[in-house]
Amino acid sequence: MPISPNQGSTGGGTLVTITGVNLANTSAVTFGTQQATSVTNVSPTQVTAVSPSGTGVVGVTLTTPGGTSNPLSFFYVGAPFKSALSASSGPTAGGNTVTISGTGLSTATSVSFGANTATPTVISDASLTVVVPAGASAGSVSVSVTTAGGTNNGFSYTYIDDPTIATITPASGSTSGGTALTVTGTNLSSTTSVTIDGTTAPFSVINATTLSVVTPPGTAGAVDVVVTNPAGSATSVGGFTYVAGPGI
Numbered sequence: 001m002p003i004s005p006n007q008g009s010t011g012g013g014t015l016v017t018i019t020g021v022n023l024a025n026t027s028a029v030t031f032g033t034q035q036a037t038s039v040t041n042v043s044p045t046q047v048t049a050v051s052p053s054g055t056g057v058v059g060v061t062l063t064t065p066g067g068t069s070n071p072l073s074f075f076y077v078g079a080p081f082k083s084a085l086s087a088s089s090g091p092t093a094g095g096n097t098v099t100i101s102g103t104g105l106s107t108a109t110s111v112s113f114g115a116n117t118a119t120p121t122v123i124s125d126a127s128l129t130v131v132v133p134a135g136a137s138a139g140s141v142s143v144s145v146t147t148a149g150g151t152n153n154g155f156s157y158t159y160i161d162d163p164t165i166a167t168i169t170p171a172s173g174s175t176s177g178g179t180a181l182t183v184t185g186t187n188l189s190s191t192t193s194v195t196i197d198g199t200t201a202p203f204s205v206i207n208a209t210t211l212s213v214v215t216p217p218g219t220a221g222a223v224d225v226v227v228t229n230p231a232g233s234a235t236s237v238g239g240f241t242y243v244a245g246p247g248i
Contacts, residue, residue, distance in 0.1 A: 003060055007075040007107065009150045012053035018062060018072070023047050025064055031074055032058030077149035080104040085143065089158040089190060091231035094134035100145060100155075101127050107148035113157055114141030135159035138187070162232040163187045165239065168225055172241040177217035181240070183227065184210050190229040196240055197223035220244040 008014025015038075018029070022044065029036040029049040036049035047062060051074065059071025086099040100111065106125040110117050116133040123129060128145075135141065143155035165185040173179025183194070189208040194201045196215055203213040211227065222238035 003072045003074060005148065006073060007077050007148045008051050009148065010053060010055055010076045010078050011150060012051050014051040014148075016049055016051060016060075016074070017042075018047045018049070018060070019045060020062075020069065021045060022066060023062060023064065026062050027065075028063040030061050030063070077107060077147065078104055079150035080108065080145050080147045080152045082143075082145060082152055082154055085155045085157065087230070088156065089160050089230045090132055092135045092138050092159040092161050093231075094132045097129055097131050098157075099123075099127060099129050100143075102145075104147060104149055105145065108145055109148075110146045112142075112144045112146070120145075132157070158190075160190050160229055160231040161187045163191065163227045163229050163234040165225065165227055165234045165236040168236060168239045171239070172243050173215055175218055175220050175242045175244050177215045179215040181213040181215060182210065183213055183225070185227065185234065187229060187231070188227065190231075191227055192230065193226075193228045195226045195228075197242075215240065215242075218242040 003016055003018050024044040026041050026047045029039050031051055031054055034052040038050040040048045054076045057073055057075050060074045061071050062069040082100055082102040084101040090096045105128050108120050108122055108128050111120050111130045118130050118133045120128040120130040138159050138161045140156050140158045142153050143157050144151050144153045167184045169182045188211050189205055194203040194213050197218050199216045201213050201216050203211050206212055220242050222241045225236040225239040227234050
């Protein structure tokens with residue numbers, strides 16, 4: 001006589017289906033020492049019931065006018081605990097994979113990023129991976145994991161749009177580097193790197209629309225400036241010109 005599912009939350013509330021024979025007129029379904037609620041005789045071979053709260057492994061029995069059945073094992077599962085999210089931000093388009101670490105993750109069935117839900121790949125009880133779904137718009141959303149033991153929140157994930165570059169001031173400077181640039185655009189607050197002609201340049205974020213950048217040494221001529229954040233990159237082609245110093 002099988003029971004499905006054979007596990008559920010310690011808080012109770014799991015709807016289970018018990019299949020067997022001679023189940024007509026079932027008067028009670030018991031989980032360990034506690035009686036289930038909402039017992040329904042679906043047919044002479046099937047009964048549904050809602051599990052009460054409990055812990056550990058308990059025997060589930062049915063009582064009919066003919067007696068009490070043999071016990072079936074039901075496993076109570078605690079709510080998951082999340083300890084780490086491998087990435088706290090990513091593109092609004094989604095598609096990047098993140099890893100969630102914690103405990104009680106082996107029965108995970110879904111991971112929600114705000115109102116959008118994705119199906120995870122369970123690695124172990126302590127780890128799962130999930131492809132982030134697309135977000136409705138840029139901004140922070142809560143992340144929750146649902147398992148047989150319940151749902152646990154606690155993480156925040158930020159959807160980020162690609163950066164853009166509007167202006168670079170000044171537009172030229174010495175090949176020896178050290179020129180202080182002001183770069184304006186959009187979605188710059190989460191900038192992770194700035195390169196000038198492929199060389200990493202030191203920068204600081206002023207606000208969401210402004211960066212302060214110092215040019216590295218370079219070769220005379222127009223070069224590309226690239227700004228990158230977790231969502232992607234923006235390139236200003238020939239956006240800065242290195243100018244060689246005078247020689248005598």
